[in-house]
Amino acid sequence: MKILIIGNSVAAIGAIEAIRSKDYSHEITVVSDEPYPVYSRPLISYLLAKEIKPSQIYYRSSDFYEKNKVKTILGKKVNKVFFDQKMIQLEDGEKVYYDCILLSTGGNPFIPKLEGIDKQGVFCFTKLNDVKRISSQIEKVKKVVVIGGGLIGIKAAEALKKRKKEVIIVELAKHILSLTMDETASSILEKALKKEGIEILTSDTVKEIIGDKEVEAVRLSSGKTIYTEMVIVAIGVLPNIEIFKESGLKIGKGIIVNERMETNLKDVYSAGDVTESYDLISGQYRTIPIWPNAYYQGKVAGSQMVGDKNYIYEGGLMMNSIEVANIPTISVGLVNPSSKDGFEVVKRIDKLSNEYRKILIKDDKIVGALFVGNIDRAGIITGLIRDKINVKRFKKDLVSNTFGLISLPQELRKERLYSLR
Helix, strand or coil: EEEEEEECCCHHHHHHHHHCCCCCCCCEEECCCCCCCEEHHHHHHHEEEEEEEEHHEEECCCHHHCCCCCHHHHHHCEEEEEECEEEEEEEECCCCECEEECCCCEEECCEEEEEECCCCCCEECCCCHHHHHHHHHHHHEEEEEEEECCCHHHHHHHHHHHCCEEEEEECCCCCCCCCCCCHHHHHHHHHHHHHHHCCECCCCCCEECCCCCHHHHHECCCCEEEEEEEEECCCCEEEEHHHCCCCCCCEEEECCCCCECCCCCCCCCECCCCCCEEECCHHHHHHHHHHHHHHHHHHHHHHHHHHHHHHHHCCCCCCEEECCCCEEEEEEECCCCCCCEEEEEEEECCCCCEEEEEEEEEEEEEEEEECCCCCCCCCHHHHEEEECEEEECHHCCCCCCCHHHHHHHHHHHHHHHHHHC
C-alpha cells in the first residue's frame, strides 16, 4: 500500500511511528512545503533568543526518515488534490499517487488586512523560516512592535527582548493571553513582562503600517503613532485548509474527522492542527491546536491506516503550558466561559509569591483549571477533568498546596494509583 502524508508535522511523525511499529512493507511518502526535517515549532522563540543551537530545533535523529523507510519530498508545495483519482499535484507539476492519504497540513498565521502589511520588515512568527528572516534583519533594528498578546506574540516578544531590542506588544483584548488566562492570571504575567522591560498596550490594535518600502512606524486605532523598524504579526493561527476547500471534504473551521481520524472521504485521514475534532469539555467539534493532541491524532490515523483498530481518538482538551517571564503556567479546558451560569469557581491567590490557582466546576465535575507560578498537581487535576470525576466531596481542597492523590477519597485514590502502574 502507498501511504501519502501531506505536511511534515508532529502529527505526521505520530503516524509514521505508528505505522512502522506494525509494518515495514507499506510505502510512505511525506510531502511538505518546508525544506527541513521535522522540527519543534514551540522552540523557535528559543532559537531566536539564541538560547538553543540550530541543531537543537530538530527532535528526531538525522536518519529518522531513512530508518523508517520514508521517502521525503521537501520544499515543494501541493497545488491541487484529486481525491477521486487518489493523486496530488505539486507546484512544479509533478503528480504523486497514493492508496491512502493523511492530511496533516497544520495551521497558517492569520494575516490581517492592514494598510502596509506587505512592507519590508513585517514578519510572522510560526515557522523556522520566520526566525531566519527575522534574524537576518535583527541587528539593524532597535524597536519592534508585536501585534498580538497571545501565546505566539508573548514568546516572540520575550525572545526579541533577550536580543536587546525595545519591544511593544499591542493587544486588542483587555488583557494579554485572553484565550488561555483570566484577568487575574494575565495581570500577574503582565507585571512580570513589564519588569523585564516589555511595554504592553491593551484594548488597542495596529490600524496602519507606515513607511515607503520599509517599516518606519505603526499607527494604532487609538490614534497613537509608534516609530519602529520591525513588526511581528502574531494574532493567531488558522487551519491550513485552503487547497481542500472545493475537494469534497467536509470542512468547518478545520477538516472534520471522527474518532478514527477518518474524514468523510474514503481512505482520506486527517490529524493535527488542521482538524476539527471532538472536545471532551464542550462535547462539540472544534480545533484544538496543541502538540500532544496532534501527535496522538497522527498515531491514531497511522494505526487505522494499516488496519489496527485498537487506537481511537476519544477526544481532546484545550491545554497550554507556557513559561512567561520565568513564571510557569498551565491552563486546561474552560478558563473564561462566555456565561457564568451553572459554574462554580474555586480559587486561591498568593500575592507575595505570585501563585494563582483557579478551578472551574460544573455539575460537580471539573471543566477547567488554571495554574500560575506553582504548577504542581496540574497533572492530577487534568486527569480528573479527562475522566469526568465527581469532585463534590473534596472540591475545596483542589487549590490547596497540599492537594494530591492523598486528598482523594480512598476508593478513587486506589483507582488513580492502579492506573499509574
